[in-house]
Amino acid sequence: MKQIISICHSIMKSIYRILPLSGSHKELLKNFCYGKSGGIFKHIQGYQNWQVRQGVLCSLFSNTDSGLSIPDDIPLTTVIIPACNLKKIRKCLTSIRNAKIKSPFEIIIIDGNSHEDITTLCKEFPGIRMIHSDATPGFLSAANRGAEEAKGEYLLFLNGNTEVLSGWLDELAVALYKHPEAGMIGSQIVHGKTGKLYESGNLICRNGEILPLGCNDVPESPEFNYFREVDFSSAVSIILRRKLFLKFNSFDEVCGSAYLEEADFALKLQRDGYRNYVMPLSRVFYHGSKHCSVSDIFFKRWGNYLASHSLYDKASDFFAMRKYSHSRIFYLDAEVPMADRGSGGMDAIFFMDYMKKRGYDVVFHGEYTPDFIPKYTPILLRMGVECVYTPQRQVWKYLEQYGYSFDYLFVSRVYQAQCFDWLFRKYCRRAVYIFNTVDIHFVREELEAQIFKSSLLLSNAMQTKRVELLIASQADATIVISRDEKRLLEETYGLKRIMHIPQARTVRGRSGTWEERKGAVFIGSAHLPNIDGLLYFYNEILPLLPADFELTVIGEALRDMVKLKDECHALLECGQIKFVGFVSDLADYLDHAKMTIAPLRYGAGTKGKVASSMSYGVPCVSTSFGTQGTDMQHDVNVLIADTPRDFARCMVRLDTDFNLWMKLSDGGIDFLTENYAPEKVASMMDQVLSLATVHKKSLSVLCRPVVSASQLETISAEQTGRTTAEDFASALEVLGFWNHFILGVDTVEWADYFKKYTEKIIVNTKDRKDICDVILSSCIPEYSSFQYSEYLAMGGVWLLPLPAKNSANQFFNMLKRSGFNQMDLLESGGNKILCCRKTIQQKEVYGKK
Incomplete structure (x- = not known):
């Protein structure tokens, strides 16, 4: 049978050669014949080559939208x-x-x-x-x-x-x-x-x-x-x-x-x-x-x-073993950046572009979009960012193989930091850790729980708070997007190394005349505060506006999410609200709009939609949640209103008052140039990297890992003298753990000493009205006793004087059973102190825990 098929193939090949067709038409004919053959030519070399080629084409170009933009003045x-x-x-x-x-x-x-x-x-x-x-x-x-x-x-x-x-x-x-x-x-x-x-x-x-x-x-x-x-x-x-x-x-x-x-x-x-x-x-x-x-x-x-x-x-x-000529950064985020679909994507692109311009090699992974994402992954690849995607690479296998090579970890969002904590601790211990909150999630979640009066949402917010504060405390530097969040973490929770990095935006400038502009624009992703904001606008603000007022809603994911929610169907049926989905260029709409709106009732961080509006010279009407932590001023560069009636009045003023419109347009552009210019934000990022590197080096000098009971015994034998309160304070200052931790202390001397560093000291550690993010214990009288197992199980960080040599093994085993996966020896004031870090409760990552 194979011989007959081979003869038939040879005859077809001969006819193919003499056909009076162009090369491209012959290629189409070959694709048609091989594609319809059902594999009867599978033993023919020519068919096998064709199959390989088609397989490669299919894998490389399953989606033809590569996202490449050709400059108008590109040379011949x-x-x-x-x-x-x-x-x-x-x-x-x-x-x-x-x-x-x-x-x-x-x-x-x-x-x-x-x-x-x-x-x-x-x-x-x-x-x-x-x-x-x-x-x-x-x-x-x-x-x-x-x-x-x-x-x-x-x-x-x-x-x-x-x-x-x-x-x-x-x-x-x-x-x-x-x-x-x-x-x-x-x-x-x-x-x-x-x-x-x-x-x-x-x-x-x-x-x-x-x-x-x-x-x-x-x-x-x-x-x-x-x-x-x-x-x-x-x-x-x-x-x-x-x-x-x-x-x-x-x-x-x-x-x-x-x-x-x-x-x-x-x-x-x-x-x-x-x-x-x-x-x-x-x-x-x-x-x-x-x-x-x-x-x-x-x-x-x-x-x-x-x-x-x-x-x-x-x-x-x-x-x-791979070598690298530049310092390497592993950049982790929730998804592949989509700069044309949300401000979070714009910020991620800026950060990675900054890193490349500073000479770093950048490796990116998006937890929720682990595959190659057509159009968006190629944008990163063109920037020179290596992307770890499936099915070619599982991220945990990649970190296992190359984790040693990373000098920095840049981790965006608390959920991703929690999920990958065990991987980073295991494979990237030498890397400087920078935690980018994007926004402080627990603040947003607490506000959401209050608005919807949900005990379940509040419980989730409390859990997020525990994890987010713990990660921020242990990071070498933490980035927040607003000044309010920086003050919150520093003054309320006593965190150190908190850096305010605003959103970087380039001023595009306004075009068109005021008379040609009409209506308002809302820009947003499928973020829950955006959906709530639209419903709030529809139910309470829109009825107060003229009947001919029109709102254009930009955002493909937002439109798709609205379609899925029963309570949002009225938005789709409203003749005054138009959902346009994805737009490739915001200028197509912002250059024709009188204003943008941000009617948000809760959230955290700063809102990219307001900054984006300013970059095009379009004034924005926002609630205070839309401008929090930005130093934007009402009636100077934005209009701020927190009640439906005030919000509607501000919109009408902008729609009818040319002088006010020009004042806010100019004010917004000036504010953006002064505070959000990319070169200024890049300079701030230099300070973040410098601060984080210095802190990591200080820990590297003071710390050495403890991985076994026998090593702990050796260290204990070397110890001389009693560890003093001053030594603990010195170690704490290096680690940066202060006000937000509950201190379990057994002497007045220690409690008094720590009072100058902490706002709240709960002597009785069983009193858990405050969130037990991290427990610090000044001393444990009897290491052989297991009365402290309950405290250990609460998690976080313990800072402990070393045990006596004869109890080191038992103490080490107790710590391991309690879930501590990282122990470091710190030397301070001639004494040795053991810092024990407990694993953050993990989610599952690609089937591994």
Whole structure:
């Protein structure tokens, strides 16, 4: 049966070759026939290759919306293709035609004494330029000749034995446009037969070995799928500026014999201060198979340079343990940032962009969106942010393998911090921990519980409070978004290292005239305070407004959530409220609106919708919850109203009073420029990193981990003297644990000493009217007694003098049974103190606890 199928396939192949169809139409015919064959050709090599290719295309382009924006003034790109054989060139050109390229480009085919009539391609592919070259056939001479004839500002060298994929040229051209420091940028190269990576850029080792990154891995592997610096990319597909190519005298024939002309040229660029990159979102299928190898000529020229600039001695070192040339930050958030759908996404993008500009390597994971998210994940990849996503990578496995490499942990939101606490403690203990609250969740949850009079919501808020305060107290630095939240944590709960970082917003400026503007806009995500705010507006404010007043609601997730809630159906049926869902550019609506509104009844942090409105010069009417912690002033840069009648009056004033409108518009722009300018926020972030690093170093000097009872016995034997109250205070000052903890003390001396550091001291630790976030015990008379197990079970942090040597083992086991997973020895005042940290109650992470 196989023989019959093979004969049939051969006949079909022969007919296919002589069909009077263009290459693109033949490709469509092949896809149709193979797709409808039901796998009867599964033992045929050609069918197997087709299956691999389709599988790769399906995995890489399941959603064609890549989110790439092409600048209007992007220069012309000249694509230079050295001719190989007619069949391969035709397939290559067909793939270019099907790639739906949006950037301006031209194609030059360099015919170096080909034995086939390449000129026939000009009829099939109108617009290409065919140039005959008398030089020695080969890539080097053809590429140099093509550069001389090019009209484009950008040169893109493409091997003729390739098929390009969607986004190939656009991704390269935009990357070069946005990176003036770039020398050469290469595509990710996928093997045409196996569908595995051929390379995603190359590194050159000190011994001259070429290390193709990602070779034989899957193309979407997170480690090799983001814009990153490399030593060079193979000239299968590379782009660079024409003036730069000519400045360095084109490709050098000396290294051409070893197929290392692009590596030689890349190192010339690198030595002159330029950076070479790979853009993995630009992909090509390559049907060749030869990798660059070590060359004596090349090594003689570059050996000394490589000795001082290469990351690895030899290629095998890369697989033994990864090295990194920059400090690394692991950035954890709830979901992949969606800057066009909410202020939280805008803030996350700003933070990561800031980190990249400061020279850090950033690795991102979104807990609730662990997969590759079309449009939004590519935005991060283009920024040069490595994204850990499933099914290619489970995040806990990634941290297990690479957690040692992180210098910083940047953790957004309490729930993500709680969920990943055990992973960070286990695999990233050396990393500086920065906790970004986004907003203080327990404050928002308490307000929500009060509004809805729910004991269940209040209980949840209390649990969130316990965890959030504990995380903030143990972090090396904590970021809050409003000044009110900073005061709350510092003055009410005694926390230290709290940094106020406002939302960074760029002033867009207003356009259009006041007379052309009409109605109001509400911007929001599916956040519960936003839904409550809309219902509050509909039920209590809208009836007080003119019957022709219109509200436009922007937010796709918000619209979808409203559709799911029965109590919100009236919003959808109201003729005065229009839900437009997602919009790509807020200017399309804000440039035509009289105002925006923020009728919020509860929440925490600051509201990005108010700042976004100001950036477009559109005044906002808000409740006090919408402006809390911002220092915005009523009737100066915003209108603030907390009753339905006052809110409606403010809206009518803005709709009818031109002078008031202009005053608030100018005031909002001035306020944003003074307080929310990105460069000012970046300077504040410098202080956060500095503060957190200093604190981590102070702990590193004082602390050493305790991991066994025998180690504790050894430490106990070294101890001399009794630990004093001053020693505990010194240790506490390093750790930063103060007012918000309940102190269990057994002597008046200790209680009096701590009074100057704490506002509340509860001597009887069984009195739990206050939240027991963390317990500090000054001393335990009998370590052999288990009367303290109840206190230990309450969690948090204990700061304890060391036990006697003969009871160390029993004491250690008691701590372990009580759930303490981190113990550190602190030395203070010549004495030794044991700091025992208890695991935060965990949620499940990918099946592991």
